[in-house]
Amino acid sequence: MRFRDSSMTRSEPSAVPAAVSGGRRRHRGAAGDSVFHVAVWAAACFVLAVLAAIIIFLAWRAVPALRADTANFWTTTRWLPDNTPPAFGVAALAFGTFLSAALALVIAVPVALGTALFATEYASPRVGPWLGYLVDLLAAVPSVVYGLWGLYWLVPHLTPVQHGLARTLGFIPLFSDPRGVTAQPSRSIFAVSLILAVMIIPIIAAVSREIFLQVEPGLREAALGIGATRWDMIRLAVLPVSRFGLFGAVMLGLGRALGETIAVALVLGSSFSIDFHLLIPGKNTIAANIATQFAEAGPTGRSALIASGLVLFVMTIVTALLARFIIRRSGAQERSAIV
Amino acid sequence: MAKRIELIDLSCSYRDRVAVADVTMTIEPKAVTAIIGPSGCGKSTVLRAINRLHETIPGAKVRGRVLLDGEDIYDPRIDVVTVRRTVGMVFQRPNPFPTMSIYDNVAAGLRLAGVRRADMDDLVEEALAAAHLWSEVKDRLRRPAGALSGGQQQRLCIARAIAVRPDVLLMDEPCSALDPISTLAIEDLIRELRNDYTVVIVTHNMQQASRVSDMTAFFTVEGPGQPGRLIEYADTSKLFSVPADRRTEDYITGRVG
Amino acid sequence: MTASSLLAASKIQRRTRSRLVSGTMSLLIAGAFLLAAVPLFLVVGYTLSRGVTHFSWIFFSHSLAGVPPSQPGGGIAAATIGTIEQVGIATLVSVPLGLAAAIYLAEYGVGTRFAGAVSFLVDVMTGVPSIVAGLFVYAFFVISLHRGFSGLAAALALSILMLPVVIRSSQDMLAAVPTSLREAGYALGLRRWRVIAFIVLPTARSGLVTGVMLAVARVCGETAPLLLTAFDNAYINTNPLHGQQSALPLVIFNQAQQAYQPAVDRAWAAAATLILAIVTLYITARLLARRRVGGKSG
Numbered sequence: 001m002r003f004r005d006s007s008m009t010r011s012e013p014s015a016v017p018a019a020v021s022g023g024r025r026r027h028r029g030a031a032g033d034s035v036f037h038v039a040v041w042a043a044a045c046f047v048l049a050v051l052a053a054i055i056i057f058l059a060w061r062a063v064p065a066l067r068a069d070t071a072n073f074w075t076t077t078r079w080l081p082d083n084t085p086p087a088f089g090v091a092a093l094a095f096g097t098f099l100s101a102a103l104a105l106v107i108a109v110p111v112a113l114g115t116a117l118f119a120t121e122y123a124s125p126r127v128g129p130w131l132g133y134l135v136d137l138l139a140a141v142p143s144v145v146y147g148l149w150g151l152y153w154l155v156p157h158l159t160p161v162q163h164g165l166a167r168t169l170g171f172i173p174l175f176s177d178p179r180g181v182t183a184q185p186s187r188s189i190f191a192v193s194l195i196l197a198v199m200i201i202p203i204i205a206a207v208s209r210e211i212f213l214q215v216e217p218g219l220r221e222a223a224l225g226i227g228a229t230r231w232d233m234i235r236l237a238v239l240p241v242s243r244f245g246l247f248g249a250v251m252l253g254l255g256r257a258l259g260e261t262i263a264v265a266l267v268l269g270s271s272f273s274i275d276f277h278l279l280i281p282g283k284n285t286i287a288a289n290i291a292t293q294f295a296e297a298g299p300t301g302r303s304a305l306i307a308s309g310l311v312l313f314v315m316t317i318v319t320a321l322l323a324r325f326i327i328r329r330s331g332a333q334e335r336s337a338i339v
Numbered sequence: 340m341a342k343r344i345e346l347i348d349l350s351c352s353y354r355d356r357v358a359v360a361d362v363t364m365t366i367e368p369k370a371v372t373a374i375i376g377p378s379g380c381g382k383s384t385v386l387r388a389i390n391r392l393h394e395t396i397p398g399a400k401v402r403g404r405v406l407l408d409g410e411d412i413y414d415p416r417i418d419v420v421t422v423r424r425t426v427g428m429v430f431q432r433p434n435p436f437p438t439m440s441i442y443d444n445v446a447a448g449l450r451l452a453g454v455r456r457a458d459m460d461d462l463v464e465e466a467l468a469a470a471h472l473w474s475e476v477k478d479r480l481r482r483p484a485g486a487l488s489g490g491q492q493q494r495l496c497i498a499r500a501i502a503v504r505p506d507v508l509l510m511d512e513p514c515s516a517l518d519p520i521s522t523l524a525i526e527d528l529i530r531e532l533r534n535d536y537t538v539v540i541v542t543h544n545m546q547q548a549s550r551v552s553d554m555t556a557f558f559t560v561e562g563p564g565q566p567g568r569l570i571e572y573a574d575t576s577k578l579f580s581v582p583a584d585r586r587t588e589d590y591i592t593g594r595v596g
Numbered sequence: 597m598t599a600s601s602l603l604a605a606s607k608i609q610r611r612t613r614s615r616l617v618s619g620t621m622s623l624l625i626a627g628a629f630l631l632a633a634v635p636l637f638l639v640v641g642y643t644l645s646r647g648v649t650h651f652s653w654i655f656f657s658h659s660l661a662g663v664p665p666s667q668p669g670g671g672i673a674a675a676t677i678g679t680i681e682q683v684g685i686a687t688l689v690s691v692p693l694g695l696a697a698a699i700y701l702a703e704y705g706v707g708t709r710f711a712g713a714v715s716f717l718v719d720v721m722t723g724v725p726s727i728v729a730g731l732f733v734y735a736f737f738v739i740s741l742h743r744g745f746s747g748l749a750a751a752l753a754l755s756i757l758m759l760p761v762v763i764r765s766s767q768d769m770l771a772a773v774p775t776s777l778r779e780a781g782y783a784l785g786l787r788r789w790r791v792i793a794f795i796v797l798p799t800a801r802s803g804l805v806t807g808v809m810l811a812v813a814r815v816c817g818e819t820a821p822l823l824l825t826a827f828d829n830a831y832i833n834t835n836p837l838h839g840q841q842s843a844l845p846l847v848i849f850n851q852a853q854q855a856y857q858p859a860v861d862r863a864w865a866a867a868a869t870l871i872l873a874i875v876t877l878y879i880t881a882r883l884l885a886r887r888r889v890g891g892k893s894g
Contacts, residue, residue, distance in 0.1 A: 046697070138636045292822075321720070
């Protein structure tokens with residue numbers, strides 16, 4: 001998936017059609033032109049309509065559960081919407097969503113940036129794009145397959161790693177194992193974050209690659225000219241001008257990680273808890289919760305899930321907006337910088 | 340400082356064609372040498388062979404020798420980064436690092452060379468002064484370089500290049516992206532730079548070459564698809580008044596190119 | 597730099613910190629690339645190896661009807677039909693719509709604020725989590741319109757996910773067509789819609805097809821929205837308009853969570869099928885792009 005500011009790559013259609021469509025053929029052919037014009041314009045309007053509809057309907061359907069909720073929707077960690085009386089809240093879910101996404105970013109960003117740098121600065125220009133496609137293929141693997149692999153291959157194989165971490169670094173609360181469960185395969189948020197990281201690496205890498213390719217070649221030569229090694233050149237000429245664009249790429253990855261459902265649902269042994277123990281099973285995300293609870297939920301339950309989905313939607317919209325603003329600013333900065 | 344450059348049977352090629360062939364000439368230190376010729380004759384390619392930038396293009400090759408005070412810069416024992424630190428370059432479009440301040444731009448090369456922080460301020464000031472930019476920017480050294488005008492940016496690039504005291508200064512059409520006033524200012528600067536450096540300037544502006552240089556080399560292409568070759572190399576005044584070769588005369592009188 | 601020899605300076609330079617740092621960074625960066633590439637081979641390779649061993653004629657021709665998780669046998673017939681129908685309908689819906697919107701953005705609305713707003717919202721739409729798309733179709737189509745779970749509902753949710761991808765890639769492909777071609781058409785006296793239909797679209801055709809193929813590849817693995825719209829069905833349901841329907845990703849999801857090995861084996865086999873289909877689509881799309889457009893690709 002590429003992210004490009006639409007105004008940067010546009011080729012302006014010429015002003016000729018206005019002159020050409022005037023004249024004697026105007027009345028006969030113009031109808032075809034107008035119909036076409038209206039049709040494509042309507043399609044564009046449809047996009048706005050769909051987005052608006054999503055927000056409206058979700059909000060509408062979420063209201064019944066929110067009204068019935070006897071607990072505070074924002075601070076409660078329990079999820080019992082089908083109880084009498086219903087009591088549920090997104091606190092634990094939102095926490096888990098952010099934590100897993102943050103961990104995934106910590107792992108994915110260095111790897112993705114390194115991949116993009118490798119493809120643009122180290123590999124030859126003919127090989128580079130193919131390396132990019134290879135990493136793109138990571139994005140083609142569906143999340144349900146990642147979840148399956150995560151559950152049956154990664155978690156068991158991760159056991160020695162998690163157990164080792166818990167034993168050696170267990171004095172740090174992040175890695176502690178109070179109930180001694182890491183000796184067995186642990187469906188932990190650490191495992192989930194690893195899989196999430198693998199899933200968002202291609203997005204961050206692809207956008208970063210585009211950003212790096214847009215760096216003025218003159219800047220690279222300027223750095224080389226004063227006696228820079230390759231890494232010096234990257235440090236001086238490539239990374240500084242790419243800052244904003246890279247931040248946008250990371251935002252895009254974040255958005256993806258926030259919304260990832262199935263891999264998380266399959267791998268995470270869910271519980272509605274808020275804690276920072278990364279290596280033990282438990283915790284949950286909004287998206288995974290919807291996926292696992294939906295089938296068995298009653299009407300209030302489903303309405304409550306819709307409410308949590310709305311919260312998730314807002315989170316991802318904000319992230320996408322941030323990404324877009326930042327990438328736009330980066331394009332502007334790069335363009336106005338040199339003469 | 341100011342080394343002599345000898346090009347011996349130099350040929351440069353790209354993946355699909357030879358850009359310039361069989362160049363043999365000696366460029367004197369503490370002098371300005373201009374390289375002129377029609378576009379496509381390989382002037383910039385020759386320049387980039389002297390600071391080993393040509394080889395950064397995939398598929399590009401260099402044959403022959405380039406000696407700096409007798410040492411072949413293409414000797415495998417010699418580190419290319421060292422060469423590029425010894426041979427500075429100023430490019431056609433000013434390319435200061437846009438996110439860095441004026442000070443940091445000039446200091447960039449110094450930092451790469453491992454100069455101590457204590458000495459940095461003085462060296463930056465010297466370089467900016469030598470580039471005739473100090474008085475204009477001394478109060479805003481920490482401001483971003485992108486805020487300067489085109490002419491100022493080019494002088495900043497010159498300061499950046501000479502901050503590391505190179506032995507040679509290469510200039511690839513340094514004024515072609517600038518307005519006439521800035522151009523004259525930089526030409527004055529170039530005349531001064533000859534006192535300390537070996538300056539080689541590629542220019543498509545013959546008047547500039549005659550104003551600024553001591554020696555001039557004329558290159559041209561014999562026919563379509565042919566590589567560029569050195570046709571004539573002489574004192575500037577002599578080349579422009581009584582050129583020895585017919586092709587040189589055709590070019591400088593405007594009959595060709 | 598004084599008049600020291602280059603050779604001497606080179607010897608010093610080779611040992612400086614910056615050289616070491618540069619070398620180390622090169623290793624780290626190459627390592628990062630390996631770290632990114634290895635999981636790909638791991639996941640795809642392992643899935644194929646676990647899954648292909650359970651391929652059988654029965655697996656592809658039978659559904660899961662009457663096959664409890666603890667028993668072997670049964671297969672993805674219902675799921676395959678479901679996926680083909682759902683993805684097919686989603687493509688039929690989102691491609692014309694998306695192409696039309698892309699034509700508007702690339703040809704008619706260039707520079708207008710309306711087009712800017714639409715473009716912006718398309719970007720936002722790209723970020724809609726798939727589960728939210730499913731929730732919306734559930735809330736709107738399944739509940740409010742009382743249509744119930746169906747393959748069509750699933751297809752609608754998938755269209756919401758495909759639409760922005762199709763729009764974005766089509767827009768890029770159309771914008772890449774040189775203006776000179778359009779002007780040649782106008783100079784011949786062609787109306788605007790003819791120029792678009794007979795000059796611009798054919799020129800961009802292979803790129804457009806590539807974009808659609810990639811969008812389809814992305815969407816046939818989507819599970820989350822299907823959970824809320826098609827709701828899965830052990831029996832074959834060839835009618836997308838009515839009744840719950842199965843799909844490949846749903847089968848994987850459900851079988852994977854069972855405690856019995858035969859079910860998990862079926863999950864692997866289904867996953868292998870899905871991966872083969874997607875990777876084939878993906879590689880075909882890439883090869884198509886590079887061959888026709890000769891370098892410019894989607």
